[in-house]
Amino acid sequence: MTVTRQSFQFADRIPSTPSIGSTTVTSPDHVHLSFGFAAPHLFPIEQLNEAATEAITSSGRQALQYSGAGGQGKIRQWIQSRSAVHGMHVKEDELLVTYGSTQGIDLAINVLVNPGDHVWVEAPSFFSALQSLRIAGAKLTSFPIDNDGVKVELIEQALLEAERSKAPLPKLLYIMPTFHNPGGVTLSVERRIRLAELAQRYNFFIIEDDAYMELNFTGEQLPTLYSLCPERVIYLNTFSKIIAPGLRLGWALAQKEVIQKMKLLMLGGSVGVFTQEILAQLLERIDFEDHLGQLKAYYKNNRDIMVDATRQHFGSDVTFHLPQGGFFIWLAFNPGVNTTELLPLAASKGVSFVGGRSFYIGQDGLHYARVCFSYCNGEQITRGIRALAEAYKEWKSGTVQIG
Amino acid sequence: MTVTRQSFQFADRIPSTPSIGSTTVTSPDHVHLSFGFAAPHLFPIEQLNEAATEAITSSGRQALQYSGAGGQGKIRQWIQSRSAVHGMHVKEDELLVTYGSTQGIDLAINVLVNPGDHVWVEAPSFFSALQSLRIAGAKLTSFPIDNDGVKVELIEQALLEAERSKAPLPKLLYIMPTFHNPGGVTLSVERRIRLAELAQRYNFFIIEDDAYMELNFTGEQLPTLYSLCPERVIYLNTFSKIIAPGLRLGWALAQKEVIQKMKLLMLGGSVGVFTQEILAQLLERIDFEDHLGQLKAYYKNNRDIMVDATRQHFGSDVTFHLPQGGFFIWLAFNPGVNTTELLPLAASKGVSFVGGRSFYIGQDGLHYARVCFSYCNGEQITRGIRALAEAYKEWKSGTVQIG
Numbered sequence: 001m002t003v004t005r006q007s008f009q010f011a012d013r014i015p016s017t018p019s020i021g022s023t024t025v026t027s028p029d030h031v032h033l034s035f036g037f038a039a040p041h042l043f044p045i046e047q048l049n050e051a052a053t054e055a056i057t058s059s060g061r062q063a064l065q066y067s068g069a070g071g072q073g074k075i076r077q078w079i080q081s082r083s084a085v086h087g088m089h090v091k092e093d094e095l096l097v098t099y100g101s102t103q104g105i106d107l108a109i110n111v112l113v114n115p116g117d118h119v120w121v122e123a124p125s126f127f128s129a130l131q132s133l134r135i136a137g138a139k140l141t142s143f144p145i146d147n148d149g150v151k152v153e154l155i156e157q158a159l160l161e162a163e164r165s166k167a168p169l170p171k172l173l174y175i176m177p178t179f180h181n182p183g184g185v186t187l188s189v190e191r192r193i194r195l196a197e198l199a200q201r202y203n204f205f206i207i208e209d210d211a212y213m214e215l216n217f218t219g220e221q222l223p224t225l226y227s228l229c230p231e232r233v234i235y236l237n238t239f240s241k242i243i244a245p246g247l248r249l250g251w252a253l254a255q256k257e258v259i260q261k262m263k264l265l266m267l268g269g270s271v272g273v274f275t276q277e278i279l280a281q282l283l284e285r286i287d288f289e290d291h292l293g294q295l296k297a298y299y300k301n302n303r304d305i306m307v308d309a310t311r312q313h314f315g316s317d318v319t320f321h322l323p324q325g326g327f328f329i330w331l332a333f334n335p336g337v338n339t340t341e342l343l344p345l346a347a348s349k350g351v352s353f354v355g356g357r358s359f360y361i362g363q364d365g366l367h368y369a370r371v372c373f374s375y376c377n378g379e380q381i382t383r384g385i386r387a388l389a390e391a392y393k394e395w396k397s398g399t400v401q402i403g
Numbered sequence: 404m405t406v407t408r409q410s411f412q413f414a415d416r417i418p419s420t421p422s423i424g425s426t427t428v429t430s431p432d433h434v435h436l437s438f439g440f441a442a443p444h445l446f447p448i449e450q451l452n453e454a455a456t457e458a459i460t461s462s463g464r465q466a467l468q469y470s471g472a473g474g475q476g477k478i479r480q481w482i483q484s485r486s487a488v489h490g491m492h493v494k495e496d497e498l499l500v501t502y503g504s505t506q507g508i509d510l511a512i513n514v515l516v517n518p519g520d521h522v523w524v525e526a527p528s529f530f531s532a533l534q535s536l537r538i539a540g541a542k543l544t545s546f547p548i549d550n551d552g553v554k555v556e557l558i559e560q561a562l563l564e565a566e567r568s569k570a571p572l573p574k575l576l577y578i579m580p581t582f583h584n585p586g587g588v589t590l591s592v593e594r595r596i597r598l599a600e601l602a603q604r605y606n607f608f609i610i611e612d613d614a615y616m617e618l619n620f621t622g623e624q625l626p627t628l629y630s631l632c633p634e635r636v637i638y639l640n641t642f643s644k645i646i647a648p649g650l651r652l653g654w655a656l657a658q659k660e661v662i663q664k665m666k667l668l669m670l671g672g673s674v675g676v677f678t679q680e681i682l683a684q685l686l687e688r689i690d691f692e693d694h695l696g697q698l699k700a701y702y703k704n705n706r707d708i709m710v711d712a713t714r715q716h717f718g719s720d721v722t723f724h725l726p727q728g729g730f731f732i733w734l735a736f737n738p739g740v741n742t743t744e745l746l747p748l749a750a751s752k753g754v755s756f757v758g759g760r761s762f763y764i765g766q767d768g769l770h771y772a773r774v775c776f777s778y779c780n781g782e783q784i785t786r787g788i789r790a791l792a793e794a795y796k797e798w799k800s801g802t803v804q805i806g
Contacts, residue, residue: 008606011517011539014664040464048463052455052681060451061443064647099502099675114414115518135668136414203411244467248675261417265538272502272651274678278455 013135027350031384034352036181036327037375039302042295043244044286051281055274063277072097072273074280079251082288086213087227088235093256096263097271101211101238101250106132107262108207108234108252109172113138117171120158122150124330124359124368126181126209129174140361141170147321149177149187152194159202172205177225179212179326182359182370186324189222196229206233211250212326214242214292217300220324231255234262239279241327242292247275299327302373302381309382310371313389317396327374330356333367333392340366342395349387416538430753434787437755439584439730440778442705445698446647447689454684458677466680475500475676477683482654485691489616490630491638496659499666500674504614504641504653509535510665511610511637511655512575516541520574523561525553527733527762527771529584529612532577543764544573550724552580552590555597562605575608580628582615582729585762585773589727592625599632609636614653615729617645617695620703623727634658637665642682644730645695650678702730705776705784712785713774716792720799730777733759736770736795743769745798752790 055063076095083090098104105128113119115137121130123142133140143154155173162169173195177187187195199206208225226235230253238250249271252262306329310318318331333339339355346353356368371388373381458466479498486493501507508531516522518540524533526545536543546557558576565572576598580590590598602609611628629638633656641653652674655665709732713721721734736742742758749756759771774791776784 008608010664011513011515011520013517013668014514015667037469040468043464043467045459045463045467048467049456049459052459053452056448056452056455060448061446064446064448064451064649065443066440066643066648110414111417112414114416117414205411240469244677245469246467246675246677246680248677258413261413264418265416272649272678274647274649274651275675277649 013137015131015134029350030347031351031376031380031387033371033373033376033381033384033388034354035375036370036372038241038245039295039298039374039377042298044282044291047285048244048278048282051285052278054281055277059277063274065273072276072280074283075249075276078280078283083253086221087223088230088253090253091256094253094259096252096254096259097276098236098250098252099271100240100245100248101209101236102128103271104234104236104238104250104252105129105174105207105209107265108236108254109133109136109138109174110265111234111258111261112172112205114171118168119172119174120155120170120204121174121361122176122180122183123361124182124356124365125174125361126176127358129207129209130359130361133174138172139168142361145180145183145185147185149180149185149191150175150195152187152191152198156194156198159198163202169202170204172207173199174207174209175225176209176211178210178222179215179323179328181212181326182328182330182354182356182368184321184323184326184328184330186222192223192225192228196225196232199225199229199232204232208233208235210235211238211241213237215296215299215327216325217296217303218324226253234258242295243279243282247279249275249279296325299325299374302376302378303329305378306371306373306381306385309385313386314392317392327372329371329373331369331371333369335367337367337392337396339369342369342391345395346388346391349391351384351387351391353388416540418534418537432753433750434754434779434783434790436774436776436779436784436787436791437757438778439773439775441644441648442698442701442777442780445701447685447694450688451647451681451685454688455681457684458680462680466677468676475679475683477686478652478679481683481686486656489624490626491633491656493656494659497633497656497662499655499657499662500679501639501653501655502674503643503648503651504612504639505531506674507637507639507641507653507655508532508577508610508612510668511639511657512536512539512541512577513668514637514661514664515575515608517574521571522575522577523558523573523607524577524764525579525583525586526764527585527759527768528577528764529579530761532610532612533762533764536577541575542571545764548583548586548588550588552583552588552594553578553598555590555594555601559597559601562601566605572605573607575610576602577610577612578628579612579614581613581625582618582726582731584615584729585731585733585757585759585771586724587726587729587731587733588724589625595626595628595631599628599635602628602632602635607635611636611638613638614641614644616640618699618702618730619728620699620706621727629656637661645698646682646685650682652678652682699728702728702777705779705781706732708781709774709776709784709788712788716789717795720795730775732774732776734772734774736772738770740770740795740799742772745772745794748798749791749794752794754787754790754794756791 109132113136119138121142123144226233235253320329320331354370356365512535516539522541524545526547546553629636638656723732723734757773759768
């Protein structure tokens with residue numbers, strides 16, 4: 001039988017863009033301000049090694065099976081007690097361990113959203129969440145942030161208008177209320193309370209992505225949306241920022257009914273138990289508050305270095321909100337600046353960042369740039385910001401042809 | 404503001420059934436012939452411990468980051484060379500590491516299937532794949548298996564008929580051609596060749612789920628569908644059966660274009676690197692052929708024990724194909740027997756199995772039962788089969804009221 005190769009239509013849900021913030025640059029001098037990564041020297045390597053040995057030798061046979069030994073239970077208890085510290089008192093069946101918050105976001109979206117459903121997001125918003133929403137077939141509308149987080153009054157107006165004109169109401173709002181990625185801003189208490197009320201009144205769900213909340217430089221703690229409205233919030237967090245991303249462990253808090261449905265979508269049943277056993281052993285070996293204190297001190301110092309360097313090298317050409325936690329500074333250039341064009345020029349100067357365009361659902365965000373202060377050390381941050389400023393000045397002076 | 408809690412419509416893609424083959428029974432004497440699990444005492448614990456120490460101490464900071472050190476590359480090389488042993492010569496960009504084959508199945512389905520697309524499966528078929536297909540919105544049609552695997556002549560007739568009557572052709576066929584779960588059968592060479600031709604002629608994809616292929620008790624090796632038709636096959640395999648399921652690592656082989664699209668659906672970018680680093684170290688520390696030889700000898704012996712016990716206790720009341728590899732025996736009772744009714748009675752006698760119903764898209768399969776010989780030891784298998792036979796005899800004699 002001779003056949004000619006026919007073309008084949010793949011599924012519509014496949015996104016067209018590759019992953020953002022990755023790199024192919026291998027030069028050791030290159031400064032990756034694009035990487036939204038934790039600082040590797042702060043990983044608790046020694047205790048992790050002890051934890052792995054203990055997990056493998058004392059409960060290895062169960063840890064390597066589909067089902068685990070005691071680790072899953074211990075991690076769940078840790079999450080419960082840590083959540084309680086932040087005012088979220090959850091029962092055993094209101095909690096799900098996920099592969100990082102990436103999977104948490106994806107599961108939460110897929111539990112809620114049918115193709116064609118309306119979902120509202122912040123502008124800017126986390127690109128992985130936008131990607132998941134596109135794959136799920138959501139119709140996206142975005143609302144701007146300011147220094148107090150997303151403008152909830154605009155959301156309220158839009159809800160009223162939709163109700164009045166019988167337009168579709170949103171089924172879901174995806175939001176990162178604390179130390180926003182990329183914005184660095186935190187949603188004010190007043191807006192949190194109002195948003196929780198709106199979710200109840202208009203019957204939509206909120207995905208509260210709280211991945212950076214523990215990296216709080218001031219100690220000022222605001223109530224989570226989950227604590228204000230547990231029946232309409234899926235709360236997501238992760239060990240990626242507070243322990244290590246390579247473990248790929250995170251969690252979701254929600255009403256029992258929602259957690260059950262998320263579990264059904266996990267198919268395999270649950271997250272691999274091997275790393276859960278190791279993490280359980282690790283959490284018993286570290287003083288978490290002490291460990292967290294080290295992370296916060298380091299990241300805060302890095303933020304200060306980045307802020308100083310930015311003010312020194314950019315002067316009034318960029319503005320930004322001073323983030324009180326998290327990983328990122330969100331640089332606003334003057335409208336007319338095109339950071340997508342700036343990317344290759346900056347790379348040629350030895351620095352990477354993420355262009356603002358990646359964080360928007362449309363063609364907006366071109367005059368923004370996300371720079372990350374967690375992964376690089378102080379020397380690299382200073383060098384990277386200086387290189388970025390040089391690239392910007394060349395771009396501005398128009399002396400360089402950008403291809 | 405006072406609000407009454409309104410009802411909320413979750414997404415349509417959520418399945419209604421919980422995971423299959425799990426248990427809440429905790430009695431130590433209970434025999435779990437339902438568990439499709441590897442034998443934990445065969446996990447290479449000592450070498451794994453060394454591997455973990457080496458991975459953490461020598462490349463821990465990268466292993467704990469989003470991106471890894473050298474482990475990912477080493478695992479990819481291992482997969483490439485092992486695939487070559489089985490006649491599949493893949494390039495670097497024709498390979499994707501996944502969270503076990505569960506994720507591989509899900510990604511492959513989501514890359515190919517739009518809601519409403521027609522997908523053909525075997526009857527019986529692996530329940531996790533059926534679940535993934537339902538979530539993706541596939542319209543399912545099934546084709547029976549016999550001792551030589553799925554009846555490809557029926558698939559061919561159906562294709563001809565669909566073409567003649569302008570009915571929709573399938574976009575995808577999901578198949579487990581080697582040591583089928585649950586059937587235990589292997590697709591013959593002739594049928595493999597014919598199926599590969601049909602996939603090319605009728606322009607559909609095949610997901611070849613080959614999770615059990617290495618657990619081959621006879622050494623007789625058939626060509627994979629992938630080797631016959633790489634442009635229309637997504638080949639899936641896993642470390643769950645040959646190393647340990649708790650690691651949650653598997654892989655997919657496919658054309659570059661397909662692999663790229665599967666990667667785009669992974670969102671987070673790639674599988675967590677921590678366990679990849681450890682597995683890479685482990686694979687350098689074990690003699691894989693020797694390790695595999697131990698697995699095969701143990702599972703073959705267990706199969707023989709299960710076969711003997713089944714013949715002794717069931718006589719002519721059940722028939723089954725003698726599996727030449729894998730984990731399962733698929734018991735066919737006489738039509739009229741209802742294994743769903745048998746489940747609680749068997750549980751009361753101290754044994755679990757999976758009722759045939761779970762492996763069918765419709766209401767079929769009621770007179771089948773899947774029993775697994777990999778997880779339990781010989782004594783447990785003998786005791787479990789005896790208890791199952793007792794339960795069956797009570798059911799048959801009709802003396803017991805089943806609720």
